[in-house]
Amino acid sequence: MEAFSLERVANTGETLELVWSDGLVQHIPWSDLRRKCPCAVCQVEREKPTLVEPVKPANLLAVIDRAETLPIRLTSFRAVGNYAYAISFSDGHSSGIYSLSTLRQIGN
Template sequence: MPMPLEIVGLGKPEVRFVWDEGDEDRWSARRLRLHCTCAMCQSELTGERILDPASVPEDITVTHMELVGNYGVAIHFSDGHSTGIYRFAALRANRTGGDEAS
C-alpha cells in the first residue's frame, strides 16, 4: 500500500505528496475537494456525484490535515468542508500531470 513520506500543503492552495519511491504529486486544493468521496459529495448508494463543482471556490485552501491510519489523510478546506478522507491508494491511482482534472 502506498504511503507518502511527506505531505505538505497546510494553509496553501496546493498539496504536495512525496512518495517513498521518490515520486512527487501535486494536487490543487480545489482538485482534491472536487475528488471528495464523502457522503455529502458522492451518493453512497449509486456513486453519483452530488457536489456541484461550481460551488467550490477557485481560491480554496487547505486549513487542516491529519493522517487516518496508514491508509489516508483527512483534509479540511477553507470552504468549511471537512468530512472527506483521501485514501493514498486512490490518490496514486488518480495521478495526472495536470492540476485541474475532475
C-alpha cells in the first residue's frame, strides 16, 4: 500500500472524518473503529473460537449494564508521533493505537 498522509482529521460527532493527501475523504463511524480496535486484547477476542451455547428459554431477559445500551462515542483522540492515533472510547477502552494504514483500511 502506498503511504499517504492525513491532511485533516475531524470529529463530526458520529464519525471520524479523514481527509488524505490523495484527496480521499473517509467517514468512519466510532462503532466501526471500536469494533476493529488493533490492540492485542481485542485481537485475541476476535480470534477466539465461537462456542455454540445451548438455547435459552425465550422468557429470560439478559441483564446488561446501561453503558452497553449507549452508542460508542469518542472520549480522547491524540496523535502518536506522525504515524498513528491513540483513541479512547466511551466504554472505557483506550489501548488501541491506530496506524495511518489501519485507519485507511478500516475506512474502506
